Amino acid sequence: MEKSAWRKRLKARRRALSPSQRQRIARALPTRFAQQARAGKARRVGLFWPMPDEIDPRPLLQALVQRGVACYLPALPLHGRRLWFTRCDARSRWYHNRYQIPECRHPDRRRAEKLDLLLLPLVGVDRQGYRLGMGGGFYDATLASLRGRRAAGPWLVGLAYACQQVEALPVDSWDIRLDALLTEQGWQRFPAR
Ligand SMILES: Nc1nc2c(c(=O)[nH]1)N(C=O)[C@@H](CNc1ccc(C(=O)N[C@@H](CCC(=O)O)C(=O)O)cc1)CN2
Numbered sequence: 682m683e684k685s686a687w688r689k690r691l692k693a694r695r696r697a698l699s700p701s702q703r704q705r706i707a708r709a710l711p712t713r714f715a716q717q718a719r720a721g722k723a724r725r726v727g728l729f730w731p732m733p734d735e736i737d738p739r740p741l742l743q744a745l746v747q748r749g750v751a752c753y754l755p756a757l758p759l760h761g762r763r764l765w766f767t768r769c770d771a772r773s774r775w776y777h778n779r780y781q782i783p784e785c786r787h788p789d790r791r792r793a794e795k796l797d798l799l800l801l802p803l804v805g806v807d808r809q810g811y812r813l814g815m816g817g818g819f820y821d822a823t824l825a826s827l828r829g830r831r832a833a834g835p836w837l838v839g840l841a842y843a844c845q846q847v848e849a850l851p852v853d854s855w856d857i858r859l860d861a862l863l864t865e866q867g868w869q870r871f872p873a874r
């Protein structure tokens with residue numbers, strides 16, 4: 682099956698969750714997140730503002746900011762696909778990007794390489810940690826510089842509903858593999874290559 686067919690199937694799965702299920706899962710994320718020692722130690726964490734049907738990281742964002750962790754949200758670049766990550770705190774100025782996703786402005790804007798941990802949105806993920814996104818190629822392009830020297834970059838953690846994981850997805854040469862996955866069922870670590 683092609684990536685486009687997988688996207689359709691997996692988007693339908695996450696769309697089927699009820700509002701009360703979504704809310705329960707979102708509220709439990711701060712506790713779930715803290716159950717992994719490496720996550721608890723991260724000082725600079727990249728998250729995302731949810732698009733419709735995606736898992737909602739906002740309760741986690743709020744909990745981390747309160748705990749003094751520096752949190753960052755993706756911002757689309759003017760040209761190309763390499764995302765910026767902008768600090769999210771009381772000083773941030775909010776606006777909507779061209780996909781109507783909220784983004785913020787802040788003097789502290791950095792590249793993914795300069796985060797300790799990056800939570801990635803996804804449409805699907807497989808047993809090996811290969812990720813299927815919305816098809817924009819943004820995260821793949823953002824993380825391409827880390828290919829082969831992953832020790833230098835952030836810990837790459839997919840954040841998704843458990844129903845988004847499947848046995849195996851089609852893989853292209855540019856696809857990045859996740860280090861771990863966090864779902865409502867807990868943490869899963871993928872073996873290093
Ligand atoms: N929450 C969140 N933020 C994110 C991403 C994401 O997947 N989730 N991205 C990850 O790359 C980037 C934005 N990527 C996007 C890629 C494609 C479309 C897109 O095709 N939108 C269509 C509707 C898609 C649909 O409903 O199927 C559109 O606007 O017409 C939107 C955003 C950066 N921020």
Ligand SMILES: Nc1ncnc2c1ncn2[C@@H]1O[C@H](COP(=O)(O)OP(=O)(O)OP(=O)(O)O)[C@@H](O)[C@H]1O
Pocket residue numbers: 684812813814815816817818819820821822825853855856
């Ligand atoms: N490192 C890269 N070099 C060249 N092209 C790339 C790179 N990364 C992604 N692309 C391009 O991005 C397009 C979309 O890729 P893909 O379908 O794998 O995106 P995705 O992982 O689903 O999206 P996203 O990362 O935004 O969530 C591909 O057609 C490819 O041309």
